[in-house]
Amino acid sequence: MSAHSVTEPSPASKWIAGILVGLYAVITLIPLIWIISTSFKSGPDSISYPPKVVFEPTLEGYVNLFTTQSRPSAEDLAKLPAPTTWYDKITRERGMIISGPSRFGQRFLNSVIIGFGSTFLSIFLGTLAAFAFSRFKVPLKDDLLFFILSTRMMPPIAVAIPIYLMFRQLGLSDTHLGMILLYTAVNLSLSVWLLKGFIDEIPREYEEAALIDGYTRFQAFYKVVLPQAATGIASTAIFCLIFAWNEYAFAVLLTSGNAQTAPPFIPTILSVGGGIDWPAVAAAATLFLLPVIIFTVLLRKHLLRGITFGAVRK
C-alpha cells in the first residue's frame, strides 16, 4: 500500500505532469525568446548562419527602431564632432548619423491610447449593462442578449466597408476617437456576456444587505458588487485589451497618419532601404508585447479566485 492519500497525486504523476508542462512552456516560449534575443543582436549577428545563440548584445535594433538615419559621405562624417550620447555612438559606429525620430514612438502611443481607451470604455459600459441584465427585469432580456452576442457571429471585418463609409461620413476616419469607439463596439458583446456571468454568481443578498444598511442601489453596486466582480473585470479587461491591441485589419483600413496603431506600422519597417533590419523588427515586436504582459501581471492577483466565496450560507 502506498502511503499517500487519495486526494494527493503520487510523486510519479506529479513529475510527469511537471515535465509535460515544462516542455509545453519551452515550446511556446522559444519563439518569444528568439524574438527578444534577436532584438539585442547586431544586424550581421541576426542573419548569421548557423544562428548565434551566444552573441554580444547591442541596442542597435532599438536605436534603429526609434530613429531615422542617413549615411553621410566619409569626409562629412570625419568633420562631425564626436558623438555625445550612447545612441549617437551606436549609429556612428556603423557610419550613420541620426537625422530624426522615427514614427514608431507616435504609433506606439496611439496603440496605448486606443487599446487602453477602448478597454476602459468596454469594461465601464459592459459592467453597467451586465449588472442591469443580471439584476433587473429587462423587457425581452433573452432576445437582447442574443442580439448583443450575434454581433460576434461574423468576423468583424465582414462589415469593414460599411464601417469605412460610415467613418468617412462622420469624420471618424483616422481619429483616436473613431478607433476607440470601433474597438469598444466589437468588445462590448464579449464584455457584457463575460461580466454578466460573473455578476450572476455574486449573490443578491449582498446588495440587499447594503440596501438595508442605508445605501442606494447604485452605492450598493459600487461598494459591494464591484469589488466582488474584480476577478471578472480583470479577466474581461485582459481579453478586451488583447483584441484591441493586436487588431490589424481595421487599423490598416481606417488609419493612416494621425491615429495609426503599431500593428500596421511594424511591417513597414521590413522594407526600409535595402535589406530587412531584423533587430529593429524584433525590437518593435518585443516592445509591442510589453504592455499586455505588464497589464496581465498587474491584474494577476485579481485573477485568483476565492475572495468572493464563503460569507453567504447556501
Next chain:
Amino acid sequence: MAEVVLSSIRKSFGATRALDDVVMTVPDGAFVVLLGPTGAGKSTLLRLVSGLDTQDSGDIRIAGQSMAGLTPAQRNVAMVFQQYSLYPHMTVRQNLEFPLKSPLLRTPQAVIDQKVKAIAEVLQIAHKLDNRATALSGGEMQRVSIGRALVRNPQIYLMDEPLSSLDAKLRADLRVELKNIQARSGATFLYVTHDQIEAMTMATHVGVLKEGRLVQFGSPREIYEAPVSIYAATRLGQPRINVLPAHLFPGASAGAHTIGLRPEHILQGEGQEAKVVRVEHLGDQTRLHLILGEYPIITVTDAHTALKGGDIIKIQPHQPIYFDAAGMRLV
C-alpha cells in the same frame, strides 16, 4: 420605536401565493415572533416590511407613515438575514462599520469605533474584528450579521432565524442580550424562528402563519393555551401537543373530532391503561413515551420516576382542547 400596521397584504411569486390578506398590527416596542413551517410566508413578510420586495396589494405603515414607494434605506429598518450576507471583501470591523458609514447615518469615526467595540464585546467577536469576514465559522458569521443590525438604532429590527447556527450556550446568552437590547431601546422586533424556547421566552406577540395566511396573532401564552386550530396548537410546545381521536377518552364535547392534549395535561393514576414504551430522563423532568391502543402519546412526569419500559399506567386528560373535523377549535 414604531408601530407596524399591515393591512390586507398580498404577495404572489408567479402562481405561488406567498402572502394572502395578512392583517396585523404590531404595537410599538413589541417583540413579534412569526411561526410557521418553511414556505408559510414568514421571510416574505420580513422582506415586504424591509422594502426589499413590494407587496402586490395592501399597505404597510410604520409609525403611522405609509411605506409605499420608500426604499429600504428610507424605512430605517435593520435586518439580519438567514444567509448571513456578510460582505466577503471586507473585514469583520468593516462589515460592522458599513451601516454606520452609510449616507443615511454618516456617523463620526469616533462614535463608530465606540459602537463597534461595544457590539463586538456583546457578541464575543472582539478578537476577530480584523479577520476577513470569510475567515469565520458559521456561528461567528451569524454573530457579525446580528452585530451589523445592532450597531444601528433603527425603528424596527427584522430578524430571520438569527440564532439558528449558534451553539446552545451562546444562543442562550444572545437570547437574553437581544431581549435586553429590546427592553433598553424600545425598538420593535419582527423575528422568525423555529425554536420553541426563543418564541416562548422572547416574544410579546406570536403570529402563526399558514400558507400565507395569518391564522392567529396573540401572546405566546394565548397561542399555547388557546390555539385556534390544531395547526396553531402544534406550532408551540416541546414535546408537541398530542392529537388523538376524541372518542379515546370519555367526556368529549359534541362535534369533537380530535382531542389535543399538552404533555403536561395528562394525569396519571386513573382512566385508560397505557403502556410505557420509553423513558427519557432529561434531568429536570422525565418524558414518557406511551402507547394507548394504537396511538403514541408523550407525557411528562417527575424527574426521579421509577417507571420503566413495559410498565402499564393509567392516564386521563386534564384541560383537553377539542377540535372539529376541520381541525378548528371547539369552544
